[in-house]
Amino acid sequence: MLPVHETQTCSVAACAEIVGSKWTVLLVHDLSEGPRRFTELEHSCVGISPRTLAERLRWLESEDIVVRRSYAESPPRVEYELTDKGAALLPLVAEMRRFGHEWLGCGPHEVNPPA
């Protein structure tokens, strides 16, 4: 993550901060299909540690990209969902996917492979 004054030098750089950190874009894509729970995200982001996932989610929440909804049930349930701002990132993700597919030699369906 860049220091705040750096992020504000231009809209592209600011957006790069969101898009650049390792898991954010994957999380946004994951959440594009609906609310997800902590453990679901943990499983779809193979290799992420709970510490990192929690930190990323907290950061995404602070950026108003996801909302955290906590239900006081037993067992406890927490769900994360994209905000409008988060959903506005989806065309960008799609564009990244397109570029990756077209120029980086990896197909477009790796994130959520059909079971």
Place this chain on the structure above:
Amino acid sequence: MLPVHETQTCSVAACAEIVGSKWTVLLVHDLSEGPRRFTELEHSCVGISPRTLAERLRWLESEDIVVRRSYAESPPRVEYELTDKGAALLPLVAEMRRFGHEWLGCGPHEVNPPA
């Protein structure tokens, strides 16, 4: 930069690697208007060190995103230019700009901010 095996897990993640490192997107955008020389890039990327700029350019070259053209003149002249693959990143940059402009509160004309 992610280790290679990580970059291949999915097209989005692979693209994130390009788009995520601090200066690449700025450089690509800079080069979108035509070939640029080392010093020109150094000046437009305010704050970048020659070490980092050289490294970034070498990396972009290795990724076939830019071409380096060296002219054996005196004084020496080197120009960097986008490849087709590099140019294919421009819609992505545009999309980042759009998002940044619309949601991150920094305009698309930072070079000439409204007085």
Place this chain on the structure above:
DNA sequence: CAGTATCCTCAAAGATACTG
């Protein structure tokens, strides 16, 4: 001009263990 060569900092991210 177009870079290298060194050295250094700092924060992102991982591993592991534990908890309300």
Place this chain on the structure above:
DNA sequence: CAGTATCTTTGAGGATACTG
């Protein structure tokens, strides 16, 4: 289940000085 608490690594990126 949904995290927190520590500790550690690692490497991107910066500062500065120098060169073909």
